[in-house]
Structure formats: C-alpha cells, structure tokens
Amino acid sequence: MLPFPVLAPALPEIILVVGALCLVLLGAIQGDGARRAIQTLSVGLLIVVLGLVHLSGGKQGVGFEGAFIADGFAQLMKVFTLIASIATLLMSFQWLERERVERYEYSLLVLLATLGMMMMISANDLIALYIGLELQSLALYVVAAIHRDNSKATEAGLKYFVLGALSSGMLLYGASLIYGFAGTTSFSGIAAVVKGGAPLGVVIGLVFLLAGMAFKISAVPFHMWTPDVYEGAPTPVAAFFSAGPKMAAMAMFVRVVITAFPAIAPQWQQIVIFISIASMALGAFAAIGQTNIKRLLAYSSIANMGYALVGLAAGTPEGVQGVITYMAIYLVTTLGSFGCVLLMRRDGQAVETIGDLAGLSRTRPWLAFSLAAMMFSLAGIPPLAGFWAKFYVFGAAINAKLFALAIIGVVTSVVGAYYYLRIVKLMYFDEPKPAFDRGDASVNGVVIVCTIFVALLSIAPAALFNAAAAAARSLF
Amino acid sequence: MAALFFYLFSAVLIASAFMVVASRNPVHSVLYLILAFVNAAGLFVLLGAEFLAMILVVVYVGAVAVLFLFVTMMLDVDFAELRQGFQQYLPFGALIALVFAAELIVVVGAWAIDPSVLKVVQGGSTAIPSDVSNTQAIGRLLYTKYIYFFQAAGLVLLVAMIGAIVLTLRERSGVKRQNVAQQVARTKATAMEVKKAPFRAGV
Numbered sequence: 001m002l003p004f005p006v007l008a009p010a011l012p013e014i015i016l017v018v019g020a021l022c023l024v025l026l027g028a029i030q031g032d033g034a035r036r037a038i039q040t041l042s043v044g045l046l047i048v049v050l051g052l053v054h055l056s057g058g059k060q061g062v063g064f065e066g067a068f069i070a071d072g073f074a075q076l077m078k079v080f081t082l083i084a085s086i087a088t089l090l091m092s093f094q095w096l097e098r099e100r101v102e103r104y105e106y107s108l109l110v111l112l113a114t115l116g117m118m119m120m121i122s123a124n125d126l127i128a129l130y131i132g133l134e135l136q137s138l139a140l141y142v143v144a145a146i147h148r149d150n151s152k153a154t155e156a157g158l159k160y161f162v163l164g165a166l167s168s169g170m171l172l173y174g175a176s177l178i179y180g181f182a183g184t185t186s187f188s189g190i191a192a193v194v195k196g197g198a199p200l201g202v203v204i205g206l207v208f209l210l211a212g213m214a215f216k217i218s219a220v221p222f223h224m225w226t227p228d229v230y231e232g233a234p235t236p237v238a239a240f241f242s243a244g245p246k247m248a249a250m251a252m253f254v255r256v257v258i259t260a261f262p263a264i265a266p267q268w269q270q271i272v273i274f275i276s277i278a279s280m281a282l283g284a285f286a287a288i289g290q291t292n293i294k295r296l297l298a299y300s301s302i303a304n305m306g307y308a309l310v311g312l313a314a315g316t317p318e319g320v321q322g323v324i325t326y327m328a329i330y331l332v333t334t335l336g337s338f339g340c341v342l343l344m345r346r347d348g349q350a351v352e353t354i355g356d357l358a359g360l361s362r363t364r365p366w367l368a369f370s371l372a373a374m375m376f377s378l379a380g381i382p383p384l385a386g387f388w389a390k391f392y393v394f395g396a397a398i399n400a401k402l403f404a405l406a407i408i409g410v411v412t413s414v415v416g417a418y419y420y421l422r423i424v425k426l427m428y429f430d431e432p433k434p435a436f437d438r439g440d441a442s443v444n445g446v447v448i449v450c451t452i453f454v455a456l457l458s459i460a461p462a463a464l465f466n467a468a469a470a471a472a473r474s475l476f
Numbered sequence: 477m478a479a480l481f482f483y484l485f486s487a488v489l490i491a492s493a494f495m496v497v498a499s500r501n502p503v504h505s506v507l508y509l510i511l512a513f514v515n516a517a518g519l520f521v522l523l524g525a526e527f528l529a530m531i532l533v534v535v536y537v538g539a540v541a542v543l544f545l546f547v548t549m550m551l552d553v554d555f556a557e558l559r560q561g562f563q564q565y566l567p568f569g570a571l572i573a574l575v576f577a578a579e580l581i582v583v584v585g586a587w588a589i590d591p592s593v594l595k596v597v598q599g600g601s602t603a604i605p606s607d608v609s610n611t612q613a614i615g616r617l618l619y620t621k622y623i624y625f626f627q628a629a630g631l632v633l634l635v636a637m638i639g640a641i642v643l644t645l646r647e648r649s650g651v652k653r654q655n656v657a658q659q660v661a662r663t664k665a666t667a668m669e670v671k672k673a674p675f676r677a678g679v
Binding site: 004005010017024063064065067068103105108109112115119127128131132134135138139141142145146148157 | 620621622623624625628629631632634635636638639641642643
C-alpha cells in the first residue's frame with residue numbers, strides 16, 4: 001500500500017475547495033435568493049484562506065508526491081493573489097448589480113479561479129501546472145462572458161476562450177515534448193536531466209511551454225486577446241483579469257524557468273529578453289492612439305509584463321526579487337486604476353472613454369488625485385511606488401550585464417509616460433465635463449487603500465523588498 | 477476458443493465499421509458505430525485490458541455515440557446532399573489512400589526498437605504483479621499517488637459544468653410547466669364543474 005498523501009502543505013487550498021463546494025451547494029439549493037449570502041461568505045472564505053497562507057510563514061513543504069510545493073515564494077505570491085481576488089470581489093458586487101448581471105455564480109467562479117491560481121503558484125510538476133492553469137482559465141472564460149446578453153462581452157468571452165484553448169494546446173504540446181525527452185514531469189527531475197546538457201526535444205518543448213505561458217501573462221507576441229477582452233468584459237472582471245491571474249501566471253513562469261531549467265538559462269533568457277522587449281515596445285507605442293480607458297489599461301498591462309520580465313531575464317535572485325516587487329506594485333496600481341474606472345459613471349451609465357475624464361480635478365478632486373497618483377506611478381515617476389518597481393528590475397538587469405535591455409526599458413517607459421501624463425493633463429487642465437455619480441463605498445475604499453499604498457510606499461519600502469528578497473531566495 | 481472469439485469480434489467490427497460509412501441512413505450509421513465500439517471492447521477484453529474495454533463502453537458507447545445519435549436525429553442535416561459527388565471524388569480519395577498506405581508500409585517496414593529502450597522495458601524496476609487486475613492497479617495509483625491530479629481534474633470538470641449552466645440556462649417566461657404538486661392537490665371540487673343542461677335545448 002502506498003502511504004497516505006501528504007496534505008498539510010496544501011491546507012489553505014483544501015479549505016478553499018471545501019468552502020467553495022459548500023457555497024456551490026448553497027447556491028444550487030437556494031438559487032439567486034442566496035446571492036448576497038454567497039457574496040459575503042466568498043469574501044469571508046478568501047480572507048480566512050489569506051490568513052492561513054500568511055500564518056504558514058512560508059514553511060518549505062512538499063505534498064502529494066512532489067506535485068505540490070509550499071515555500072516562501074509560493075506564500076508571498078499567494079498572499080498577493082488572494083488580496084487581488086478579495087479586492088476585485090469587493091469592487092464587483094454593486095457594479096454588477098447596477099448593470100443587471102448579478103448572478104451568484106460569479107463569486108463561485110472567482111473562488112474557483114483563485115483556487116486555480118494558487119495551484120499554479122504551487123505547481124511543482126508539469127501536470128499540476130497544467131491542471132491549475134486550466135482550472136483558472138476555464139473559470140475566467142466564463143466570467144468574461146458572464147454578461148451574456150451583451151454582444152461585446154460574449155465576443156470577449158469567445159475570443160478569450162478560443163485563443164486560450166490554442167495557447168493551452170501549445171503549452172501541453174511543449175510539456176509532452178519535455179516529458180518525452182526528460183522522462184519525468186517533476187520540476188526537480190527535469191532539472192536533474194537538463195543539468196547534463198539538455199536534449200534538443202527539451203529545448204523545443206521549453207519554447208512551446210514559454211509560448212503558452214506568455215499568452216497567460218499577455219506578453220507580445222501572444223497579447224492580441226488582451227485589449228478586446230478588457231474592453232468587452234464587464235469592468236470589474238477586467239480588473240480581476242489584470243490583477244490576480246497575471247500574478248499567478250508570472251509566479252508560474254518564474255518557478256518553471258528557475259527551478260526546472262536553471263542549467264539552460266542562456267536558452268530561455270533569449271526568449272524572455274525578446275518577449276520582454278517586444279512587450280515593452282508594443283505596450284508603449286500601441287497605447288498612444290487609444291481612446292477607451294480600458295483598452296489603454298490593457299496595453300499598459302502588456303507593457304508592464306514586459307518590465308516585469310526584465311527582472312526575470314537577469315535570472316538571478318536579485319532579478320526574481322525585482323519581478324516579485326514589480327508584480328506586487330503593479331497589482332496595487334492596476335487595482336487602483338480599475339477602481340477609478342469603475343467610478344466613472346454618469347447618470348447611471350458607465351462611461352469608458354478617456355475624454356470623459358476631462359476636468360475631473362474640478363468636479364471630483366480626490367478621484368482625480370487618486371487616478372493621477374496611479375498614472376504617475378505607472379509612468380515610474382519618483383517618489384511613487386512605480387518608481388521603485390522599475391528601479392529594482394532595471395537594477396537587476398544592469399547587474400546581470402544586460403545593458404541593452406535596461407536601456408530599451410528606460411526608453412520605452414519614457415514613451416509610455418506620454419499617455420499616462422496625457423490623462424493627468426486631461427483631468428487637471430481641460431474644461432470640465434458633467435460630474436460623475438457618487439461611487440460605491442467598497443470601490444472608494446479599495447481606491448483609497450491603493451492610493452495610500454502607491455503614494456506612501458517610499459516612506460517604508462523595506463518591508464516589501466525584504467519579503468520579496470526572502471521569497472526569491474527560497475527558489476534558488 | 478480465444479481465437480474463435482477474436483475472429484468473431486474482428487469480423488463484426490470490420491463489417492460494422494464498413495456499414496458506418498456505407499449505410500444510407502445516418503441513424504443506422506451511428507447504430508453501427510455503437511456495434512463497432514462494443515466489438516472493439518470485446519477485443520480489449522481478449523487482450524486482458526478489461527479496464528480499457530469498460531472505458532470504451534462507458535465513454536464511447538454510453539456518452540459519445542448517444543450524443544451522435546441525438547445530433548443526427550435532432551439536426552436536420554441533408555445527408556443525401558452531403559453524399560453527392562462521392563463517385564466524382566473517388567479516384568482522388570483512392571490516390572490519397574494509396575500514398576498513405578505506402579507511407580505506412582515504409583515506416584512500419586523500417587521499424588526498429590532501440591535495444592536500450594527494450595532493456596528498460598523488460599528489466600524495468602517495476603515488475604508486473606500477478607495478483608492484481610489492471611483495474612485494481614490503476615485504481616490504487618489513481619487514488620494514492622495521483623490523487624491530487626484526479627481531484628483537481630474533477631474540479632476542472634465542475635467549473636466546466638457551472639460555466640455551461642451560467643452561460644446557457646435561461647428562465648423563459650410564457651412557457652407552460654408541469655407542476656406536480658399542483659396537479660396532485662386538485663380535488664373533485666376544483667377539477668370538476670357540474671352544469672345543469674336544460675332538456676332539449678342544447679348547451
């Protein structure tokens with residue numbers, strides 16, 4: 001008889017599964033009448049899981065015959081992902097109710113997607129990686145199309161589904177090649193095989209694997225879905241897409257290349273450098289012509305993934321620390337930006353064009369201040385949080401002697417600053433449009449917290465950097 | 477005895493496979509397909525792979541073939557029209573089949589197994605135990621070593637199910653539904669109305 005599986009490292013996930021299944025049952029029995037209760041309980045469940053993950057203290061542990069790993073890196077990334085899920089859930093409820101797409105399944109799908117993200121972060125095996133990714137993606141495809149009577153939302157859902165299935169196929173093909181040539185699916189086993197010179201099949205498999213993962217973080221040349229999906233999906237859903245799943249996919253990306261393929265770093269570094277440069281450049285130039293703020297934020301997220309990959313291209317603990325710091329700060333900034341977009345409602349209608357922000361400083365000065373802080377932070381202007389994010393990834397690239405990459409990054413961030421600052425100019429110097437409606441308390445709360453974080457990180461940055469450094473060390 | 481059953485299953489399998497393509501009625505085609513699957517399952521049993529045989533019956537016959545049957549019966553596809561030009565494309569199809577067959581013969585003819593691989597397969601670390609059937613062996617592995625993947629795959633299917641319901645289930649108004657409780661609760665007083673019809677006057 002085989003021994004009983006080791007469950008302890010996956011305790012938060014198990015509690016999340018059991019809780020989510022109980023809520024599925026509650027929903028199935030009570031129907032839409034239990035929507036409010038399910039919403040509250042989902043947020044409560046995520047907070048409990050967040051507490052458990054935090055209390056685990058990043059203890060190293062491997063469960064389920066090596067398929068699941070809990071370590072400092074997984075703990076920190078899970079904390080960020082859970083915070084993103086909680087914040088987006090809080091921001092969604094009232095917005096979706098106003099748009100008449102209130103359905104109790106929304107919270108359940110977000111819960112299950114969050115579970116998929118946690119499985120991706122903790123995946124220590126190609127099969128675990130793929131199943132976690134599919135769990136997350138399937139839930140996201142449905143959430144994108146949850147506004148099913150809206151043709152744009154269904155188009156977004158369908159587009160995301162078709163392209164996502166294609167990328168899953170590529171990832172699976174790469175994984176099968178790696179398994180075929182390495183003879184194992186576990187990351188440590190692959191690392192052991194690759195150490196003595198990687199067979200060609202493994203390298204080709206790695207390319208496909210990276211292509212599949214680049215799709216999930218929407219890096220160029222696999223970014224095409226992002227603007228359409230962000231524009232078509234309901235705004236809270238777009239906020240969700242831009243935060244948690246990106247975090248989880250980036251964590252998965254880092255773990256795969258660092259723990260499974262450390263011996264062939266030069267091979268994957270070329271690819272990471274290429275997609276990083278392409279993402280930064282496309283994100284910077286393509287966003288200039290956008291008039292829809294959600295599309296603009298989509299291109300901004302493409303560019304931001306490029307910047308985060310700059311740290312990974314270095315392939316050093318310092319670089320991984322840069323990636324973690326960058327993703328944490330990006331997460332807060334994007335949540336804050338989307339929170340501001342959620343507050344753009346005029347006469348009960350959601351408005352989405354950049355022109356609608358004109359003169360916001362005179363009608364809603366604090367909202368304008370928050371959005372300006374987010375935009376300055378995304379542009380990387382000190383003393384806001386975004387400056388530190390860029391500082392660390394470029395620093396890591398320079399220490400790894402990747403000067404060209406760092407220079408291109410700085411140049412594209414100057415180009416990108418143009419469209420971020422154009423929004424600030426619109427808000428502060430143009431003739432005001434009619435004022436927006438009063439916002440929901442929960443969205444206001446999230447925006448305030450994000451603004452405080454972005455504005456005041458420079459006072460005590462050490463906590464975040466030290467946590468990121470400790471997490472990065474646990475990978476090497 | 478085994479040889480007899482092998483020839484029986486094989487003959488029926490090939491014949492029914494041919495009938496899938498050849499029968500004019502698409503519903504007959506699907507029924508022949510089910511027959512082909514069942515006979516293939518019989519061949520698997522002869523090989524000692526009873527688990528695969530059961531999977532074939534449960535998944536292919538139970539789900540896929542019945543789904544096919546639903547589709548062919550529900551959708552109004554004019555199969556006669558689809559078949560038009562079958563004669564016309566026959567030479568071209570035969571040519572492709574010939575090329576494919578030649579390739580297969582070349583590949584299979586030059587087949588050689590790496591002796592090092594053979595050594596691994598034969599002298600592998602895991603000897604095949606004789607006291608467990610393969611269903612049992614798969615079950616033991618699936619519920620212990622691979623329990624994580626098994627359960628997680630179950631969750632993926634749950635999400636797919638929730639998603640399908642979220643995206644397609646609609647509450648329609650103006651549809652007459654059967655309410656069993658209401659029907660049972662009917663009494664003589666509510667269900668019947670006694671009218672007095674006047675004599676010789678009609679209703």
